[in-house]
Amino acid sequence: MAAGQKRFNPQKDTMNLSTKYLGMVLRTPLVPSASPLSNGLDNVRRMEDAGAAAIVFHSLFEEHVIQGQNELHQHLTHGTDSYAEALTYAPDLDELTVGPETYLEEIAAAKQAVSIPIIASLNGSTPGGWTQYAKEIEQAGADALELNIYWIPTDLEQTSADVEARYLEILYRVKSSINIPVAVKLSPYFSSFANVAASLTRAGANGLVLFNRFYQPDIDLETLSVTPNILLSTPMAMRLSLRWIAILYDRIRVDLAATSGIHSAKDVIKMVMAGADVTMLCSVLLRRGVDHIKVIEREMEEWLVAHECDSLMQLKGSMSQKNCPDPDAFERAQYIRGLTTSWQPLRDI
Numbered sequence: 001m002a003a004g005q006k007r008f009n010p011q012k013d014t015m016n017l018s019t020k021y022l023g024m025v026l027r028t029p030l031v032p033s034a035s036p037l038s039n040g041l042d043n044v045r046r047m048e049d050a051g052a053a054a055i056v057f058h059s060l061f062e063e064h065v066i067q068g069q070n071e072l073h074q075h076l077t078h079g080t081d082s083y084a085e086a087l088t089y090a091p092d093l094d095e096l097t098v099g100p101e102t103y104l105e106e107i108a109a110a111k112q113a114v115s116i117p118i119i120a121s122l123n124g125s126t127p128g129g130w131t132q133y134a135k136e137i138e139q140a141g142a143d144a145l146e147l148n149i150y151w152i153p154t155d156l157e158q159t160s161a162d163v164e165a166r167y168l169e170i171l172y173r174v175k176s177s178i179n180i181p182v183a184v185k186l187s188p189y190f191s192s193f194a195n196v197a198a199s200l201t202r203a204g205a206n207g208l209v210l211f212n213r214f215y216q217p218d219i220d221l222e223t224l225s226v227t228p229n230i231l232l233s234t235p236m237a238m239r240l241s242l243r244w245i246a247i248l249y250d251r252i253r254v255d256l257a258a259t260s261g262i263h264s265a266k267d268v269i270k271m272v273m274a275g276a277d278v279t280m281l282c283s284v285l286l287r288r289g290v291d292h293i294k295v296i297e298r299e300m301e302e303w304l305v306a307h308e309c310d311s312l313m314q315l316k317g318s319m320s321q322k323n324c325p326d327p328d329a330f331e332r333a334q335y336i337r338g339l340t341t342s343w344q345p346l347r348d349i
Helices: 041-049 063-066 071-078 084-089 100-113 128-140 161-176 193-202 233-246 265-274 283-288 292-306 327-343
Strands: 020-022 022-028 030-032 055-061 117-122 144-149 181-186 207-210 216-221 225-227 255-259 278-281
Touching: 020 255, 020 283, 022 117, 030 055, 041 055, 041 100, 055 063, 055 100, 063 117, 063 128, 084 292, 100 117, 100 128, 117 128, 128 144, 128 161, 144 161, 144 207, 161 181, 161 193, 181 193, 181 255, 193 207, 193 233, 207 233, 233 255, 233 265, 265 278, 265 292, 278 283
Parallel strands: 030 278, 055 117, 117 144, 144 181, 181 207, 207 255, 255 278
Antiparallel strands: 020 022, 216 225
């Protein structure tokens, strides 16, 4: 610590870390994202005690809403008798442990157990009847809904316009059935992401969660099967959402949530400077435990005091492209600058 610099004392000092997201005033932007962390009321209580400002509940999947286990199992395994390896592509329904009724009960119980907002997560990929289940989630007491559209288009005849239309239709069906705010969790893999973000905003999205991580499978050379390969994020993963939040901030009327790669107080502050309303945590909590929320919050306060900031929101959007007259040219200039100045070859010793 530099000479004369004030040391933050959490026992005496208070720093305004509040933010707004989906119409809710949150104490801080620290929100655990949808994950197994919210399985069980004890875990939900622990996250609140650790300082979570809200919790995104683990996901309810489309597959469990629209079909019974036997029917779906028959559909997924049809025709695989002659090609056993194909079985490894289909999920084991026993792994999808939470059905619709249980999910509703867990949402209701969580609302009774904690005072912070509970954001439900509905995960699907088609415009089917599963979206109607959003109404029951609302009735169970959820404060908001995160619509996680997890889909990798593989149809060679499907155009980018078709893909975007499906997202809009799913959002429309959900928004038309509920009154609580809806955030859409997206992947970055659109030919014109800025246009998709604007279209979803016009269609009624209250928030955008950037970005979904598509888990890439691996091949087991011993069993000759496709195996899940879930890797926890590293801080490098935040760069993509940091960039797009900075581009979109104040250009569309929607709340922005940053997710993936946020591991430290500095990561949170960077995201807020880019324009994020909340920062969602997962991998760092899986690695270090939910009590690490306290560490991040304390270090945020210390950074703000050291830099003579009165509140976190004082920084919001300060490093965005809000005042840039030509974002396209700015992006191109940064690309060229990065390639030409950020790396130098090692000199001979």
